[in-house]
Amino acid sequence: MIDLLFNFIDLFHDSYTFRVLGESVTLFRSILPGLVIGLLVSSFLVACRPMKRMAEWPRINGIGAVALMSLMGVVSPFCSYLAIPLAAGLIAAGVSPAPVVAFLCATPLMNPTLFAMTWSAFGWPMATARVVSALGLGIMGGMLGGRFADRLVPLIQKRSTSTERLLQSQEPEIAFIRRWRKSCFHLGKFVLKYVLLGILIAAVMKEVIPIRWVEAVVGREHGYGILVGALLGVPLYACGGGTIPLIQVLMQMGMSPGAALAFFIAGPATTLSTLAAMQMTMGVPVTGVYVFISILWSILSGMMFQLIS
Numbered sequence: 001m002i003d004l005l006f007n008f009i010d011l012f013h014d015s016y017t018f019r020v021l022g023e024s025v026t027l028f029r030s031i032l033p034g035l036v037i038g039l040l041v042s043s044f045l046v047a048c049r050p051m052k053r054m055a056e057w058p059r060i061n062g063i064g065a066v067a068l069m070s071l072m073g074v075v076s077p078f079c080s081y082l083a084i085p086l087a088a089g090l091i092a093a094g095v096s097p098a099p100v101v102a103f104l105c106a107t108p109l110m111n112p113t114l115f116a117m118t119w120s121a122f123g124w125p126m127a128t129a130r131v132v133s134a135l136g137l138g139i140m141g142g143m144l145g146g147r148f149a150d151r152l153v154p155l156i157q158k159r160s161t162s163t164e165r166l167l168q169s170q171e172p173e174i175a176f177i178r179r180w181r182k183s184c185f186h187l188g189k190f191v192l193k194y195v196l197l198g199i200l201i202a203a204v205m206k207e208v209i210p211i212r213w214v215e216a217v218v219g220r221e222h223g224y225g226i227l228v229g230a231l232l233g234v235p236l237y238a239c240g241g242g243t244i245p246l247i248q249v250l251m252q253m254g255m256s257p258g259a260a261l262a263f264f265i266a267g268p269a270t271t272l273s274t275l276a277a278m279q280m281t282m283g284v285p286v287t288g289v290y291v292f293i294s295i296l297w298s299i300l301s302g303m304m305f306q307l308i309s
Contacts, residue, residue: 023203027245028196034120035195038113042077043184066146069099070138073106074131077113077187101145104278105290106138108268113191114244118264121248125309126257133265133301140293148286198242202249215254226302229259230266230295237267258306265298 110130119127218225218232237243247260268274270291278287 019207020200020203023206023249024199027199027202027248030248031117031121031195031199031244034116034118035113035191037120038111038116039184039188039191041112041116043180043187065096065099066102066139066142067135069103070106070135070142073103073138074110074134075112076103076107077111096146097148098142098146102138102142105141105269105294106134108271108274109134109137109265113187117244121244122251122260125305126261129261129301129305130264133261133297136301137265137269137294137297140297141290144286144289144293194242195245199245202245205246206249206253209253211253214250218250218255218259220254220256220258220306225256225259226262226299226306229255229302230262230298233263233265233267233298234270234295237263237271243267256306257309258302260302261305262298262302265301266295269294269298 115127115131118130215221218229243263247255247263251257251260275287275291278290
């Protein structure tokens with residue numbers, strides 16, 4: 001009986017399933033430190049109620065405000081739909097559209113959880129490149145917002161009622177530690193399911209996709225790899241945490257750093273939720289310009305990162 005058990009284990013050890021499970025464990029271990037740190041930081045920021053604090057800010061304008069709000073978008077742990085009511089509140093408080101749109105453009109590209117997970121999986125160069133690229137797109141979006149200021153103010157102000165409900169729904173009687181714990185639980189539950197799904201898909205991809213295919217499509221040797229990486233990000237990007245193991249495996253198989261960065265920028269900038277939020281805030285024409293700028297910026301960022309990596 002024991003011999004039969006060991007024979008079964010040996011048989012399983014050489015199986016496709018065992019290799020997929022082993023690769024899944026390896027991927028999860030590489031992402032886990034960043035996932036834990038990122039969730040703790042993001043949930044801390046949520047517990048601090050930055051939406052309520054920012055809605056009470058005085059009027060801020062100018063280039064400095066655009067850069068500042070781009071940075072706030074990078075640090076923000078919120079998705080696009082939660083950022084929309086905040087943007088409406090800032091517009092209602094008298095903030096010009098330029099810094100508000102800068103915040104909206106930078107928010108989907110980066111947050112503390114994504115930064116920590118990217119650092120854990122790829123190292124500081126990729127994590128830094130994602131931050132710089134998010135800031136750049138935020139600043140360009142702010143310039144776009146300034147150009148269409150007269151059109152954007154009435155559109156964004158329509159969301160002011162949602163902002164008031166969101167801010168009023170926060171419970172002042174809950175202690176900070178309890179808010180932090182509650183936020184960590186909800187964020188973790190949301191992110192973890194996508195991360196685990198992404199890890200499983202990535203492990204299967206590594207077993208079934210030939211390395212030469214990846215090198216031929218998004219490899220460093222081909223000039224079109226960065227363009228392909230950007231275009232792949234449009235339909236394939238679903239959740240930031242879930243795509244990290246996918247790109248991690250593709251880079252192990254030959255995907256160039258520039259193509260990976262282009263995917264990380266074009267993907268979150270053009271997800272359905274982001275585009276819906278942008279359309280609701282800025283209208284169809286401005287959203288179309290935003291999509292064009294996002295894809296173009298992802299390609300340019302990928303090319304610059306390719307040169308220095």
